[in-house]
Amino acid sequence: MRLFLNDTLSAATKALPEGPITLYVCGVTPYDTTHLGHAFTFVQFDALVRALRWLLPERQIRYVQNVTDIDDSILARARKLHTDWRALGDAQTSQYVQDMRDLGVAPPSQLVRATSAIATMQDLIVSLVERSAAYRVEGGSVFFRVRSFDRYGELSRLTREQMLDIAAKQDDADLDDPRKEDPLDFALWKGWSGQSDEPCWDSPWGRGRPGWHIECSALCRQYLGQQVTLHGGGADLVFPHHESEIAQSESALSVRPFAHIWAHVAMVRMDGEKMSKSLGNMVFVRDLLGSHSASALRLYLLKHHYRGVWEWSSRELDDAAAVTSRLEAAARAPDTSAADTREAFASALADDLNTPAAIDVLTRATGQTLRDLGGVLGLSL
Ligand SMILES: [Zn+2]
Structure with a gap:
């Protein structure tokens, strides 16, 4: 690889x-x-x-x-x-x-x-x-x-x-x-x-x-x-x-x-400007972790490619939390993942760390495969 x-x-x-x-x-x-x-x-x-x-x-x-x-x-x-x-x-x-x-x-x-x-x-x-x-x-x-x-x-x-x-x-x-x-x-x-x-x-x-x-x-x-x-x-x-x-x-x-x-x-x-200490427009990690799991917050962050500028949205964080809950349920189900799931996940990451594509692969996986691949992104499923 x-x-x-x-x-x-x-x-x-x-x-x-x-x-x-x-x-x-x-x-x-x-x-x-x-x-x-x-x-x-x-x-x-x-x-x-x-x-x-x-x-x-x-x-x-x-x-x-x-x-x-x-x-x-x-x-x-x-x-x-x-x-x-x-x-x-x-x-x-x-x-x-x-x-x-x-x-x-x-x-x-x-x-x-x-x-x-x-x-x-x-x-x-x-x-x-x-x-x-x-x-x-x-x-x-x-x-x-x-x-x-x-x-x-x-x-x-x-x-x-x-x-x-x-x-x-x-x-x-x-x-x-x-x-x-x-x-x-x-x-x-x-x-x-x-x-x-x-x-x-x-x-x-x-x-x-x-x-x-x-x-x-x-x-x-x-x-x-x-x-x-x-x-x-x-x-x-x-x-x-x-x-x-x-x-x-x-x-x-x-x-x-x-x-x-x-x-x-x-x-x-945030509010159309770069989130920064100097501008004072900030959302703090510790506050978000008070209401969301680490996996939900990580999934929310990793749904954005690292090179793309994006805007903070509490609604999208809630959407990511809902996806995380579905993944947690699927991870407990029998493993019915397609044979090429791991390969597709690896290809996404090897292609300029394409985490949004890797997360798409996760949403089609279940059981042990999903737990293993989620772990690669630091998600505890
Ligand atoms: Zn430096």
Whole structure:
């Protein structure tokens, strides 16, 4: 069985390369509760890993997901709540882990914190400065020199104007920082502001803390090596986060490609807008699990293909719960599934993780076959 996935960088469907599989998925910034958009991303990657283990049982799989436990948004939130950034991060990470467990999401091989890789981040930044891909400025900050990487923009296919427009809307937007050679240059290292509640680490450039993008380049390097088979995350991370990761990792390590396949999960919308913390239009996983089973919620999420944008609807969640009840009844009935059921289910998953088609196959299965195949999607039937 060969598995094909869409690759954002080449905008083409690619076969999964041979050999051990390494998967890195950008995880949460632990400063608020897990909403349905997060759940869609992590349930889809959970389904992918479950599908890989079932379709390719002989292949070794290592799945690393990170927790962005240090960045501007978590520091701002901690300040607002008059709490310590580390205590806030710990509490929200525990809540996230619990939400995922309640949703039947299998834990990744390793859930790693950004602060566990500060030394690796500094090594990468040293290498970037040596190669003139980064420059140190007054105040102890170091910026990545975007013009040193001529493929910057290849992943997102954005024009320079579009990139500037999105960069201006980031939490830590600093386009007009006069120390930058180019407004698109981004901070690899941020010199310490001197504020006592701002965490800092010693570095070759003085005290400071890492920028967001370098965290994931370093975590990939530290936990999975110079290259990864698959790199994933929500589609809102394509630019600037993943675009910048490619530029950093390929410039610092001289290895290309950084990731063989880039997989991005579409955004969930609510009231016509992307569901997000910044807009405040959110439905929380923990509330939905109060009234629906984990299987019903997973079925609702997986009825949407991971690359298609969709809109939250409580009616459709209720419909998915009704389908789940019918599947549970069918799973207890004698197995009268057609002979090619498992093959049809496998083909659907191997075709760019087509979970809606796989669920269609489930609705025609019964008994043990249905229980087995439901288990591949993490449904307890
Ligand atoms: Zn990341």
